[in-house]
Amino acid sequence: MPELATPAVGTGAPPGRLGEFWRSYAQSRGALIGLALVVLLVLLALFADIVSPHPPNEQYREFTLTPPAWDPGGTSQFLLGTDPVGRDILSRLIHGTRLSLLIGVISVAISLGLGIVLGLVAGFFRGLTETIIMRVMDVMLALPSLLLAIAVVAILGPGLINAMYAIAIVLLPHYVRLTRAAVIAEAGREYVTSSRIAGAGVLRLMFNTILPNCAAPLIVQATLGFSNAILDAAALGFLGLGAQPPTPEWGSMLSSALEFIQRAPWVVTFPGLAILITVLAFNLMGDGLRDALDPRLKR
Amino acid sequence: MFAFILRRVLQSAIVLAVVALIAFALFNFTGDPVTFMVGQDATAEEKAKLRADLGLDQSFYVQFAHFLGNAVTGDFGRSLRQSRKVSDLFKERLPATLELSFVAAALALVIGIPAGVYTALKRNTLTAHFLLAASLIGVSLPTFLIGILLILFFAVYLGWLPSFGRGDTVALGWWTTGFLTASGLKALILPAITLSLFQMTLIMRLVRAEMLEVLRTDYIKFARARGLTDRAIHFGHALKNTLVPVITITGLQLGAIIAFAIITETVFQWPGMGLLFIQAVNFADVPVMAAYLCFIALIFVLINLIVDLMYYAVDPRLRVERLATAQ
Numbered sequence: 109m110p111e112l113a114t115p116a117v118g119t120g121a122p123p124g125r126l127g128e129f130w131r132s133y134a135q136s137r138g139a140l141i142g143l144a145l146v147v148l149l150v151l152l153a154l155f156a157d158i159v160s161p162h163p164p165n166e167q168y169r170e171f172t173l174t175p176p177a178w179d180p181g182g183t184s185q186f187l188l189g190t191d192p193v194g195r196d197i198l199s200r201l202i203h204g205t206r207l208s209l210l211i212g213v214i215s216v217a218i219s220l221g222l223g224i225v226l227g228l229v230a231g232f233f234r235g236l237t238e239t240i241i242m243r244v245m246d247v248m249l250a251l252p253s254l255l256l257a258i259a260v261v262a263i264l265g266p267g268l269i270n271a272m273y274a275i276a277i278v279l280l281p282h283y284v285r286l287t288r289a290a291v292i293a294e295a296g297r298e299y300v301t302s303s304r305i306a307g308a309g310v311l312r313l314m315f316n317t318i319l320p321n322c323a324a325p326l327i328v329q330a331t332l333g334f335s336n337a338i339l340d341a342a343a344l345g346f347l348g349l350g351a352q353p354p355t356p357e358w359g360s361m362l363s364s365a366l367e368f369i370q371r372a373p374w375v376v377t378f379p380g381l382a383i384l385i386t387v388l389a390f391n392l393m394g395d396g397l398r399d400a401l402d403p404r405l406k407r
Numbered sequence: 408m409f410a411f412i413l414r415r416v417l418q419s420a421i422v423l424a425v426v427a428l429i430a431f432a433l434f435n436f437t438g439d440p441v442t443f444m445v446g447q448d449a450t451a452e453e454k455a456k457l458r459a460d461l462g463l464d465q466s467f468y469v470q471f472a473h474f475l476g477n478a479v480t481g482d483f484g485r486s487l488r489q490s491r492k493v494s495d496l497f498k499e500r501l502p503a504t505l506e507l508s509f510v511a512a513a514l515a516l517v518i519g520i521p522a523g524v525y526t527a528l529k530r531n532t533l534t535a536h537f538l539l540a541a542s543l544i545g546v547s548l549p550t551f552l553i554g555i556l557l558i559l560f561f562a563v564y565l566g567w568l569p570s571f572g573r574g575d576t577v578a579l580g581w582w583t584t585g586f587l588t589a590s591g592l593k594a595l596i597l598p599a600i601t602l603s604l605f606q607m608t609l610i611m612r613l614v615r616a617e618m619l620e621v622l623r624t625d626y627i628k629f630a631r632a633r634g635l636t637d638r639a640i641h642f643g644h645a646l647k648n649t650l651v652p653v654i655t656i657t658g659l660q661l662g663a664i665i666a667f668a669i670i671t672e673t674v675f676q677w678p679g680m681g682l683l684f685i686q687a688v689n690f691a692d693v694p695v696m697a698a699y700l701c702f703i704a705l706i707f708v709l710i711n712l713i714v715d716l717m718y719y720a721v722d723p724r725l726r727v728e729r730l731a732t733a734q
Contacts, residue, residue: 243421250422251707252666259700262688263433339549343670346551347685362551369555370563377559380552387547 132400139396145389153206160199161187164356168194173372189374191365197375200356201382207357208386211272211341212334218276220283220330227287228314231295242288245281253278257340261349268357271350275337286329290322324401331394335387342383358383415715419708424475426704430697431474483698488690493698496683502582503573504672504679508664510595511602515664516657519607523614527622528641538611545608550667554601554674561597569594571676602671606660613656617649658714662707 133139152159162168168186172194175181179189188198226245230238248256260274261267294300295318303317344350345359353364358379365375465473477483483493526535562570574590576583585591621627622645630640669681676682680699687695 243418246418247422247425250711251426251704252663254669255666255700255703258669258684258688259429262696263429266688335547339547342549343551346549347670347673348689359549359551362555366555369559373559373563376555380549380555383552384544384548387549388544391543391547 129400133396136396136399138392139399142389142392142394142396145385146393149205149209149386149389152202153209156202156206160196160202161185162196162199164200164203165195165354168196170194173368173375175372176374188378189372191361191375192368192372197378200361201358201378203356204358204361204379204382205386207268207351207355208338208341208383211268211275212337212390215272215275215279215337215341216330216333218273219279219333220326222276223280223283224287224319224326226280227284228291228319230284231288231291232310232314232318238288241284245284248277249281253336254340254343257344258347258349261344266349266352268351268355271341271344274344275340278340279333279336282329282333283326286325287322290325291318294318294321328394328398328401331390331397335390335394338383338390339387412716415712419712422708423701423704427475427478427701428471430478430700431471433693433697433700434474478698478701483701484694486687486692486695488687488692488695493694496695497680497698497702498581499583500678500680500683502584503677504665504668504681506585507595507598507602507671507677507679508661508668510599511664511668512606512657512661514599514603515606515610515660518603519610520614520653522607523611524618524641524646526611527615527618530619539615542608542611545604548604550601550605550670551674553604554597554671557597557601558674568597570597573678598671598675598677601674602664602668605667606657606664609660610653610657614649614653617652618645621645621648654717655714658710658717662703662710665706666703 133143168190171183171186171190173192174183174186174190174194176189177184177187186196186198188196188201191197191200226241230241251259257271257274257278260277261270264270264273300313300317303313308317341350341357342359342362345357345361346363348360348363351357351360353360361379362376365372365379369376481494485491486493486496489496522538526538529535558570561568569590572594573585574592574594575588576585576591577587585595627640627645630644635643666681668677668679669685671677672679672681673685680702683695684699686692687699
């Protein structure tokens with residue numbers, strides 16, 4: 109590590125953009141912890157099949173509700189114990205990481221993509237187009253996010269995919285508003301005008317000239333949207349509207365084990381802990397990114 | 408001023424109309440009601456007659472207008488599952504949800520504001536750091552998990568408080584209250600804490616940020632130069648000026664609390680409207696779902712409207728900004 113740091117300091121040359129960003133990001137201990145956790149979670153999700161000791165849906169009937177390994181009644185075979193039908197909780201949690209991150213990626217990707225396009229269009233063309241788009245977003249923002257998500261799932265029908273759509277719709281207005289505000293702020297700058305004079309087309313102006321300069325707040329919002337998506341997906345799963353059993357989704361794992369809370373608290377605590385750690389990791393990372401990318405937003 | 412109010416009222420009406428449209432669309436997504444209502448061997452004429460009787464042969468617009476007309480008078484038909492009038496069901500469940508929501512909101516304010524002031528004034532103390540870290544965890548914990556953990560600790564391990572239901576209630580006219588019995592109050596504690604925790608952390612962080620902002624301003628420096636006591640500066644000048652945004656956010660969050668009560672009520676089997684709604688969703692009980700959506704939207708829009716008008720009346724600076732940004 110020291111060898112890497114010396115060139116920038118030793119030669120006195122200003123650090124590159126990435127180096128500068130990293131230096132400001134690494135200042136916060138919380139942000140580093142968040143990043144480390146996120147990397148760990150991504151690795152767990154990618155290699156879930158190799159890492160997890162048992163298949164997630166395999167039922168070991170003679171081991172139902174085995175306590176965790178450190179409990180006198182536990183075995184080292186099931187580190188975090190088993191659930192009411194004898195499935196290994198650790199393996200299910202690891203596979204649940206995959207699902208939760210997938211939910212985050214897909215719903216954030218849908219709403220970010222759609223939000224950027226709508227925001228660019230609204231900010232670039234103004235006038236009636238803008239009014240219509242923004243009024244629709246206002247209507248969506250006027251309802252509490254969770255209620256909107258539940259309403260969407262109620263219309264589409266319960267299920268993991270529909271839950272992702274619902275979360276994407278709920279997140280959408282934030283991206284549209286952010287993009288529009290950034291576009292309006294940038295559109296009057298000289299570099300945009302000069303690009304326009306140089307003969308750049310509308311699409312080029314929108315996506316190539318203006319968009320990269322609006323990226324910072326969008327990246328921050330996307331990271332924080334990730335944790336929102338995971339929380340909402342868990343809530344929908346808990347209400348029975350998201351992933352359906354036997355899918356190892358954390359929220360539905362929790363709700364299906366609720367009746368055993370007195371006899372076997374571990375079936376409820378560990379999925380909860382998994383949600384907490386994941387959401388906390390993305391929140392810490394998002395805060396760190398915000399402080400590093402956009403000092404103006406720092407509070 | 409008048410134009411502003413008019414525009415806000417108009418916007419609210421549009422929001423309500425859109426929600427009503429969504430609610431109305433629910434009916435069409437669950438299939439043809441006529442096939443559910445008639446027997447298998449019904450003839451085409453019988454079906455057509457029933458369809459005409461129910462007004463289902465009319466155009467979409469006529470049906471929607473009919474739905475709106477009924478909705479305005481509070482008539483959403485009968486629940487498919489309980490075969491009772493939806494409005495009666497709501498009347499029965501409303502007190503439970505409102506009592507829970509108001510207690511939660513009060514709790515969030517009573518604890519959130521002092522905690523925010525404390526973390527802003529004593530920024531580098533251990534307690535302040537602890538409160539901030541705790542608030543970050545509070546934001547990252549799903550509501551249902553908080554409820555489950557509270558049940559696990561206070562109801563299962565300690566056995567102090569009941570883990571579900573509303574306890575005994577006393578009827579005051581059509582309103583039933585849990586405030587007047589010991590078991591009702593005991594049953595209220597855990598759900599109210601669960602529901603308030605998220606808002607509490609939100610209010611705390613907001614008050615802290617606003618206080619830090621205000622403490623940097625010139626008039627605080629002048630107040631110090633005038634030799635006022637810390638107490639007078641912090642509470643007479645600083646806190647007072649942070650309260651406008653706090654009141655606004657809290658008002659808006661009241662609607663969110665009523666909506667988030669869905670989860671809390673599910674965890675604690677609290678007999679409120681949220682539980683009614685979730686059961687309706689699971690049984691595809693469309694009239695109840697539609698009515699709930701419209702009702703919550705109405706509450707939300709009303710709160711938004713009142714808060715907006717209050718904001719406008721309380722803070723003169725805003726009037727200028729609003730007018731400037733309103734094209």
